[in-house]
Amino acid sequence: MSSQVSTSNLLKESRIFNNPQQFIEGWYWVLASKELGKGKVKSINVIGRELAIYRDFDGQLVSVDAYCPHMGANLAEGKVEGNGLRCLFHNWKFDVEGNCIDIPCLGKSLPIKIKTFPTAEQYGMIWVWTGEVAKQPLPFVPELEFAECDAVFASRFIKNCHPNVVMINAIDAQHFNTVHNLPLKIIFGKEEINKNAIKFSNITRGGKDSLLIKLILPFYKKAGTYSMCYWYGSTGTVTIGPDFLHFHIMFTLRLLEGGKTEGQTILITKKRHGLHGWLLNLIVLWLTKLVGNYFAKGDTKIFQTIKFDLKTPLKADESILQFIQHVEKQDALNWGSWEVVDT
Ligand code: FES
Ligand SMILES: [Fe+2]
Structure with missing residues (x-):
């Protein structure tokens, strides 16, 4: 199989993806509940x-x-x-x-x-x-859909590129090795949850022969848990961790004028009751923050200066193309007016 993939006209014809004038009709973060x-x-x-x-x-x-x-x-x-x-x-x-x-x-x-x-x-x-009647649910962590949760806010950030571009970072399998020094081998399977939500989950086990891989593999029965669930092309939840303890990190983004991004990181875990549960959740959320920080560092400079243009997609970029396809199928609104884009 060739290592390059044909994208037909997907990238040339994409209307919504990485477009500073448009965004997907959906639920967007506004401000912290406790601020109001x-x-x-x-x-x-x-x-x-x-x-x-x-x-x-x-x-x-x-x-x-x-x-x-x-x-x-x-x-x-x-x-x-x-x-x-x-x-x-x-x-x-x-x-x-x-x-x-x-x-x-x-x-x-x-x-x-x-x-x-x-x-x-x-x-x-x-x-x-961002419309008259909500057509889909609020963004949620798939495995916590019906669970009561504890959540805390981590970093608030601005990025110098479009939310869609920030979002694909989490399914850019090559860069885990090159930017984040993780010797993991990740191959994604995709699952469309509804018109506005898609989940990419790692379906493979292992990685380069390294001490880290040897240490962590015993904690995974099947594939190493790593998944990303996207909502409205602008909110994504990473789920990662050993089988006995999953960490959930939500990155929720909004499009700013000129194609920039304003975002908030939210750390989420299922509610555990009693004093023990409360203490355990403090620790779990603190660990989640460390995991989140690990992924957040390293990319900062890239998002300051990137001019996204996937001219030479490889097989390893396939999930990114699938994400773009998913974005293109959703309903677009115009930045500022929130009016439906004429197609
Ligand atoms: S009552 Fe609102 S501007 Fe007059
Ligand atoms: Fe990254």
Whole structure:
């Protein structure tokens, strides 16, 4: 078999992958749950759109377009009142569905609505769906789909390239040897979970004959556990570790103006109860952080200066091509307006 692979026109014709003007409709991280207590409102720019996000006094989260339909004041300057948000400027009030319910100077309301977006919480993070109705689940760790979890935040970062390009790092098998000095042999199998999620899992066992491999292999019954599950081409969860203890590291990214990336690392483990469980999870999450740091270092310079252009794909880059294909099949929105891209 030739060591180079034919990509037909995939790379030339890709519309969404590594495109600074477009992104995939989906769930995107907004801010930490603990940064938004009851009765608080915050201003946030998510993929070029200005939002006001608040938590009402019942704990419900609401995300709305930031600019007031009266005169354009930023609603994040306003005040949460019961289950609604009141604009600071002329005190119009909007309910959780975005309906105007009070205009003080009229003594009544008008049939005006501000746009709202589905908003939810998972792994200590608030997420917004970038369309009217959420069509798919929040990003989750496949083997913890139904588990209650503990999660802590690790690094927040900016990268000088597109989120899709940052994401493929985790399935770039060659670079584990060259950048991260891991003598592992990794061959990925892919499994599409739904239209917006794909998982790549290592299906082989072993690596170069090294002390590390000899030491760790007894802890793996079958293939060495290493998998990456992608959501919306922008959030990915690495699962790694011996059979008795899997570490889960989520890298959740958003597209910034000009094709850059803003991201947050979240360390996740299943909840363990009692004092012992609490202590054990502190240790597990600390170890997860060390694993995450190991992978995060070494690539920093590359993402500062790369001009991604996979001109010469090898067989070893096949998973990257599969990821690009998966990205291309999803629904694209325009950066800033969040309008559906005409195809
Ligand atoms: S600008 Fe919001 S009430 Fe006037
Ligand atoms: Fe890397």
